[in-house]
Amino acid sequence: xxxxxxxxxxxxxxxxxxxxxxxxxxxxxxxxxxxxxxxxxxxxxxxxxxxxxxxxxxxxxxxxxxxxxxxxxxxxxxxxxxxxxxxxxxxxxxxxxxxxxxxxxxxxxxxxxxxxxxxxxxxxxxxxxxxxxxxxxxxxxxxxxxxxxxxxxxxxxxxxxxxxxxxxxxxxxxxxxxxxxxxxxxxxxxxxxxxxxxxxxxxxxxxxxxxxxxxxxxxxxxxxxxxxxxxxxxxxxxxxxxxxxxxxxxxxxxxxxxxxxxxxxxxxxxxxxxxxxxxxxxxxxxxxxxxxxxxxxxxxxxxxxxxxxxxxxxxxxxxxxxxxxxxxxxxxxxxxxxxxxxxxxxxxxxxxxxxxxxxxxxxxxxxxxxxxxxxxxxxxxxxxxxxxxxxxxxxxxxxxxxxxxxxxxxxxxxxxxxxxxxxxxxxxxxxxxxxxxxxxxxxxxxxxxxxxxxxxxxxxxxxxxxxxxxxxxxxxxxxxxxxxxxxxxxxxxxxxxxxxxxxxxxxxxxxxxxxxxxxxxxxxxxxxxxxxxxxxxxxxxxxxxxxxxxxxxxxxxxxxxxxxxxxxxxxxxxxxxxxxxxxxxxxxxxxxxxxxxxxxxxxxxxxxxxxxxxxxxxxxxxxxxxxxxxxxxxxxxxxxxxxxxxxxxxxx
Ligand code: 0RA
Numbered sequence: 001x002x003x004x005x006x007x008x009x010x011x012x013x014x015x016x017x018x019x020x021x022x023x024x025x026x027x028x029x030x031x032x033x034x035x036x037x038x039x040x041x042x043x044x045x046x047x048x049x050x051x052x053x054x055x056x057x058x059x060x061x062x063x064x065x066x067x068x069x070x071x072x073x074x075x076x077x078x079x080x081x082x083x084x085x086x087x088x089x090x091x092x093x094x095x096x097x098x099x100x101x102x103x104x105x106x107x108x109x110x111x112x113x114x115x116x117x118x119x120x121x122x123x124x125x126x127x128x129x130x131x132x133x134x135x136x137x138x139x140x141x142x143x144x145x146x147x148x149x150x151x152x153x154x155x156x157x158x159x160x161x162x163x164x165x166x167x168x169x170x171x172x173x174x175x176x177x178x179x180x181x182x183x184x185x186x187x188x189x190x191x192x193x194x195x196x197x198x199x200x201x202x203x204x205x206x207x208x209x210x211x212x213x214x215x216x217x218x219x220x221x222x223x224x225x226x227x228x229x230x231x232x233x234x235x236x237x238x239x240x241x242x243x244x245x246x247x248x249x250x251x252x253x254x255x256x257x258x259x260x261x262x263x264x265x266x267x268x269x270x271x272x273x274x275x276x277x278x279x280x281x282x283x284x285x286x287x288x289x290x291x292x293x294x295x296x297x298x299x300x301x302x303x304x305x306x307x308x309x310x311x312x313x314x315x316x317x318x319x320x321x322x323x324x325x326x327x328x329x330x331x332x333x334x335x336x337x338x339x340x341x342x343x344x345x346x347x348x349x350x351x352x353x354x355x356x357x358x359x360x361x362x363x364x365x366x367x368x369x370x371x372x373x374x375x376x377x378x379x380x381x382x383x384x385x386x387x388x389x390x391x392x393x394x395x396x397x398x399x400x401x402x403x404x405x406x407x408x409x410x411x412x413x414x415x416x417x418x419x420x421x422x423x424x425x426x427x428x429x430x431x432x433x434x435x436x437x438x439x440x441x442x443x444x445x446x447x448x449x450x451x452x453x454x455x456x457x458x459x460x461x462x463x464x465x466x467x468x469x470x471x472x473x474x475x476x477x478x479x480x481x482x483x484x485x486x487x488x489x490x491x492x493x494x495x496x497x498x499x500x501x502x503x504x505x506x507x508x509x510x511x512x513x514x515x516x517x518x519x520x521x522x523x524x525x526x527x528x529x530x531x532x533x534x535x536x537x538x539x540x541x542x543x544x545x546x547x548x549x550x551x552x553x554x555x556x557x558x559x560x561x562x563x564x565x566x567x568x569x570x571x572x573x574x575x576x577x578x579x580x581x582x583x584x585x586x587x588x589x590x591x592x593x594x595x596x597x598x599x600x601x602x603x604x605x606x607x608x609x610x611x612x613x614x615x616x617x618x619x620x621x622x623x624x625x626x627x628x629x630x631x632x633x634x635x636x637x638x639x640x641x642x643x644x645x646x647x648x649x650x651x652x
Pocket of ligand 1: 057
């Protein structure tokens with residue numbers, strides 16, 4: 001009998017091992033399928049994948065503390081005070097449960113019957129993927145009074161789970177070294193992890209997350225560290241996002257409830273701005289494409305406010321029709337729900353499809369908002385007044401647009417006169433350069449490849465849309481030139497401000513400004529416009545910033561463009577040997593200082609140029625930063641610029 005069991009075990013063992021090897025091989029062969037990509041994003045995704053396991057443990061009610069460390073060698077340690085991954089023998093797989101979790105694809109939550117897994121990175125692939133994509137990983141588990149350990153190389157266990165000591169606590173500690181043969185980037189960015197961990201702390205009230213950077217030492221010898229913790233969850237999150245905006249009413253309308261078995265948490269603030277800022281999450285994942293939870297929220301907001309305004313007769317004297325968008329001008333809200341089996345749809349798989357969610361969110365928000373309005377008549381009036389103002393402004397804007405269109409024989413569809421268009425008409429191949437100033441615009445027009453590169457010169461600083469009313473922004477000449485050149489329409493649908501990019505004429509939009517502080521400011525103004533009015537273009541990866549060189553260094557026959565101070569220093573070291581006299585270098589402060597050929601070869605020629613693609617890693621954080629950079633408060637802006645400045649040290 002004993003013999004038989006052992007044989008059986010042996011068979012099972014080899015069978016399950018083959019499975020494991022195939023699983024790990026699949027991940028290593030097509031890493032992008034599992035973690036999105038193998039550059040910076042994928043590298044950081046590894047951390048989220050590991051942290052998500054600890055968050056699950058927190059959601060199950062067994063963990064309230066998570067520590068993330070970026071180590072000096074760019075490995076990562078994630079530690080929690082949960083129950084610890086089980087280490088007992090897994091009969092079916094014939095190995096320790098810990099080894100199963102660490103080496104079998106999608107094995108993560110299998111033992112945890114009863115509680116459902118709600119968190120999970122966008123890809124939700126489990127910790128075994130991280131293991132497969134790490135040259136080395138070490139897991140330590142404290143449970144049952146003991147300390148266990150196992151080490152893996154590229155996902156393969158180096159030894160069986162072993163007991164290495166005793167412990168009076170419980171928890172899991174994971175350290176991994178991302179594989180340099182898989183990832184094209186290996187350096188962790190503190191601020192990327194910081195914004196996601198901060199977000200997670202707001203989304204999971206009561207949880208403490210500590211981030212430490214062991215690469216950066218303070219004066220007293222300690223390491224750079226930050227603690228994220230929120231007692232009031234979304235209530236504090238929405239205040240954080242709106243920090244730089246002027247509030248319309250000081251209250252946060254806060255809802256934390258459960259409807260039809262779906263936990264719903266919502267926080268709403270009204271500010272005096274004209275933009276709508278909705279941030280929605282499902283199982284801690286930012287659903288940037290929205291979905292059924294957002295539909296439920298909008299429906300409840302419109303219905304409840306409209307009914308309140310009707311009942312209180314505030315709309316009696318209002319002549320204009322009120323549309324859905326009018327209820328959301330100056331609104332900032334965060335919606336976070338938990339769904340057991342989420343269906344994610346859409347281009348980036350961040351649109352919730354579950355139909356049952358509409359009613360749950362609608363009911364939760366409707367009830368709470370109705371109650372708030374009844375209890376706060378003064379605030380309710382301020383909100384409704386703002387809605388009426390928004391409707392009137394929208395109405396005025398439409399009239400103005402109709403006037404313009406009637407005047408123009410082309411039906412308003414013509415291209416801006418300043419645009420130097422390209423000859424090709426295929427948007428996939430075409431590029432539009434938004435260029436600072438007419439003189440640089442002239443150089444760009446002469447230097448470009450006119451087959452696929454179009455130039456639109458912009459007059460210095462465009463309007464700050466963060467401070468402008470919606471229709472004012474769309475009427476500003478420079479901004480109108482941008483969206484008409486692109487072939488994008490904004491807000492022409494009766495009930496919506498959404499942009500339509502179906503007729504987009506260029507799939508690369510390149511902001512090209514001077515390499516100085518003013519140029520950066522213009523970059524920010526243009527990015528703000530895109531972020532607020534046509535975010536789809538950023539989400540689709542169409543928006544870029546050109547990087548003109550800072551210097552042209554010359555010595556004898558040698559000449560080299562330099563993009564950084566380091567490059568310039570290197571040139572000086574290489575060509576300046578043994579010379580006392582200064583070596584010639586020209587600081588390019590403006591694009592206009594380069595002739596067309598120079599501009600082409602350094603900044604516009606696809607073979608040699610370097611473009612920075614604009615992405616939104618974290619929409620709530622981007623919202624917070626844009627409103628801070630473009631808002632009224634000077635102090636936080638100065639602080640941010642001092643911390644992130646590129647040109648400050650060169651030009652002052
Ligand atoms: C499965 C079952 C149990 C805990 C965990 C997984 C668990 C996994 C991770 C990953 C990181 N931290 C974690 N903490 C716990 C529950 C086992 C039990 O009943 O004690």
